[in-house]
Amino acid sequence: MTIHFEWKNDFSVGEEIIDSQHKKLLNQVNKILDVVVFGIEAKAVQDNMISFLDEYIKEHFLYEEEYMKKIKYPYIKKHKQEHRSFIKNYIKFKKELDSGMDKGELIIKVEKFLGSWLINHIGKEDKKYHLYVEEKSKN
Numbered sequence: 001m002t003i004h005f006e007w008k009n010d011f012s013v014g015e016e017i018i019d020s021q022h023k024k025l026l027n028q029v030n031k032i033l034d035v036v037v038f039g040i041e042a043k044a045v046q047d048n049m050i051s052f053l054d055e056y057i058k059e060h061f062l063y064e065e066e067y068m069k070k071i072k073y074p075y076i077k078k079h080k081q082e083h084r085s086f087i088k089n090y091i092k093f094k095k096e097l098d099s100g101m102d103k104g105e106l107i108i109k110v111e112k113f114l115g116s117w118l119i120n121h122i123g124k125e126d127k128k129y130h131l132y133v134e135e136k137s138k139n
Contacts, residue, residue, distance in 0.1 A: 004030040013130040032111040
């Protein structure tokens, strides 16, 4: 039995590049789940995860925030604060890893955090700017 997050149209924000970036994050979370569920070698996934998240944070948050500016999203400030909170948590995870925290335990913490981010941030907060664009296009 596999336990994975699956992309649903409900996650779509109606912007192809952002959706593509979100799908890549979902795939990364699924790789982490494989470590947790199947005991796949954590070191390789951990290195991949850090490399992926370093780039994801730079590319995705910048692109998404520029997109929100372009569409004149009125709640961009709150949304940016959530991104900063994500970055703070990510930095904390990296410090825990560097300090010698048990890698298996850290992988589980990161998986829970990213899973929650998928559901609550992408599935709810990002949908708000999608709904804003849809509403704006009706007027």
